[in-house]
Structure formats: C-alpha cells, structure tokens
Amino acid sequence: MSVPKRPALAVVGQPRLLAGLDVATRLDRVAHLTVHGPLPRLRLEEVIALAENIDLRGRGGAGFPFARKLKGVVEAAGRRGMAPHVVINGSEGEPSCLKDKELLLRTPHLVLDGALLAAEALGADRIAIGVTRTDVEKSVRDAVAEMPPGTRPIEVTYLPERFVTGEASALTRGIEGLPALPAGRKVRSTESGLAGAPTLFSNTETFTQLSVASRLGALSYRELGLPNEPGTVLLSVAGKFVVEAPVGTPLRDVLWLCGMPDPGQGVLIGGYHGRFIDADAAKETTLDRDALKRYDAVLAAGAVMPLPHGTCPVGETVKVARWMADQSANQCGPCALGLPSIAEALSRAASGGGLNALDAVRNRVLSVRKRGACSHPDGTANFVNSALNSFLTEFTDHAVGRGCGRPTVGSLAVPPEPIALPAATSDSGPKLLVDWTLCRGHGLCADVVPDVVRLGPDGYPDNATYNLPADSRNQAVRAIRRCPELALRLAN
Missing domain, CATH: 3.30.70.20 (Alpha-Beta Plaits)
Structure with missing residues (x-):
C-alpha cells in the first residue's frame, strides 16, 4: 500500500501536542523526554480528578467524558472481579482525518504515555493499540522498543484500513484476531471490551491530551482554551493540514493559517459523519462545542473541510456517499442495502433524474436512521441530509437537468476509485x-x-x-x- 503524502503542521499560538516538531520530524524517546519531561505517576483518584478538572472528552467523535469512562471501567471491573484493559484507537479510516496518524508518526511516546498513565492507575492487565497503516505500525513499534525495562508491555496490531475499523467493537475484535467488524450489539467497552473484560477505549488524541495534562497540571492546562472547554484541539483541515489551536479559536483564523481565507461555499465540520455550515457561519463561528451547537455541528474527529467555489457540491456529496456505502460493514440491512441505495438515488438525482429522485433520497435517508447495528448508517444519512439542506438549489437544478457545469474536484478528500489490475491470464472478460x-x-x-x-x-x-x-x-x-x-x- 502506498503511503499518502504527509500533511503540513501548523499551530495557533503555543503548541502542546505538537511541541518540539518545529525542529524535529519525529520525537524518539530521548527527544520526547527532553521536550515534555518524565511522565508523573498518578493514583486512580488523581487521574479521575484531573480528567474532571480539565473536562477531558473523547477526541474521536462522540465526545464522551473521559472521567466517566474511567469510573465505568472501575465499577465494572470491581463488580465482575476482572482486571481491566486499555485500548488505544489508532485508526482513522476517513481520508479527511489526519491528526491521529500524525501523532503516532511524529510523537508516539506522548500517545503511549497517556495509555500507560491510565493503565497504571487502573491496574490494567493489557494495553493494546490498533493501527491501519504500515508506517504508523512501524513508528509505534519503534517507540515501544525504546521504552525502558520494566515498562508495561504494549501490544500493536495492524488492521485493515477502512471506515468501520475504528468502531470500538470492530477494533477490539480485530486486536483479538477476529474480523475487524462491528459486533452489532450495543455493549459499552467499559463493561465488556477486549477479551470480554472492562476496557478503557479511547482514541489517540484523547490519550495524548491526558499525557500533556498530567505534566502541566489542571491549572496550567486551563490557561489555553475556554473556561468551560479548556485546552487545545487538533484539527485535520482540507485533507492537507494538521493544526493545533486553543479551543474557541475562530474558524476563519484556522482557515487563514492554512492559506484559505475564503470559506467558499461552506465548510463541512466533523468529517463524513458531520454537518455543513454556510460561508457566513464559517466566518463568524469559533471552534468549540457551544458555538458549533448553534449550527447543529460538532467537531467530532476534528475534520474541517472547506468547499471551494470551483467545485460542484452535488458531485462532492455523491462521491462521499458512494465511498461511505463501499465502506459499509455489510452486516445489517441499513448498511448493506440502505447506504448503496442512498448513493444510487443521489447519483440518479445528480444526473437529472427529476424531483422524484430527490424525494427518493430523503425517503431512503429516513429509512436507515436508528436501525443500524452501528453508527455508520446514521452518520452517513445525516451527512447526506445536511448536504441536501445546505445545497438545495444546486441539487434541485441538477435533478431537473440544469447542472451547475462545475467539475467535481475532490475537495472532500475522497480517494480516487481503485484501478483494477489486469489478471495474469490470456483469457478475456472480467x-x-x-x-x-x-x-x-x-x-x-x-x-x-x-x-x-x-x-x-x-x-x-x-x-x-x-x-x-x-x-x-x-x-x-x-x-x-x-x-x-x-x-x-x-x-x-
């Protein structure tokens, strides 16, 4: 598998997670300790108090409070009489998401330190990380090899790179040697995760934030960001940049830093399960929960995707919908049948299929909601619905045969269709x-x-x-x- 071009790094203000990367492309163990210092040892109650004081939440999508996860694991482990496990979600199956991979490639020890801190406090039996790229796997394995003797062992598992791999049950199943597919049942990892044990499952940036906060302490950590949402956040911008910014930074400042002062036709916030906000909103909003809530948007996995004037929003939406249908786990009707039917109806509407084709899209979106075995159908349906609402005029024009005439340039970072290699045979035919x-x-x-x-x-x-x-x-x-x-x- 070819390794994609690496994104550029940028910082608004003072770096924390990206500290030291202005002079080095990757921090090995020595460089890591030079920049960040040694990892403190904290008791469980201290880790929980720290997570509560800084309002640490998951940075992979759901934004669940980290302290509540810790408490849930402790309660389940005590009730079931089992030692808990810790799992780092090192996968990013969405092409527009880059930040977690860059953390694991450039500053892996900062990530692993957060998991080690939590595992030590919990008395966890296992620490495991699932990754989906060979270069990331090598970086993490190199970091594990650099750990001093006596460090808790960390398992590294390479998994197939696709969207649903990052779902909690899919990743833990993959680490266990099973197909990396969602289990299809609503069981929290805190209750039953890796090997059926209570598991602290969180994504790469979340453990990195914990690692940084443990060194700074709650008061110093809160010096950046907002009173009710302190700290910094990592953003994947336009599929080309990874930006660290204090929570509450104006979106326009982040776009300007990346050479995009014009938000174009609008900005997709939160990636392929996210929402579009229009250009006026993009010029005014700040990057924090309360501000984005006004537009029914959340940062989720931190993807920010401007849609420039020179591309067709209808074509961009169709490309994402097709890709998301192909990334389905194919384990339930809404995924196996519903998502391809949405993509097909969208394509038909975009090609002049009439207003009835647009109605069909909306009906199919409604048909998959709250029926999937995981969140993939809901997230994809919400993205499509947001695109329809944000670009209704464009969709209507396409449906009645008055297309905008603009090309689809791939601004939402969907990878190109794979080119099938010819079979090594002289026989003709597929x-x-x-x-x-x-x-x-x-x-x-x-x-x-x-x-x-x-x-x-x-x-x-x-x-x-x-x-x-x-x-x-x-x-x-x-x-x-x-x-x-x-x-x-x-x-x-």
Missing part, C-alpha cells in the same frame, strides 16, 4: 481476483458467488483468478463488499 497477502480464509466469497469461487481443503479460495460470467457480476460486487479483509478485486 475477472474476480484474490489478493493472497490479505485473504484470511473466511470463505464468505464462496457463499456469495458459489458458482464462481471454490474453496480448497484448507478453506481458502482454490485460485487467485476466477473468470466472471456476466450474470455473476452483481454477486461478485457484493462479495467484494462483504470480504472482511478487503482481499477481492474486479479486473476487466
């Missing part, structure tokens, strides 16, 4: 290809296209290339989407 470097022998492909794929005695497909009859193409596409390891491809 092929279904098996990537042996990814296949783990789940056998779902043979269930979906039994007339094409055959399993050998070891449970793996008995060939790497299968000729694909024309009437089996739709089944093959379904098999590709259902493969937990993303090991199937189409080639013509």
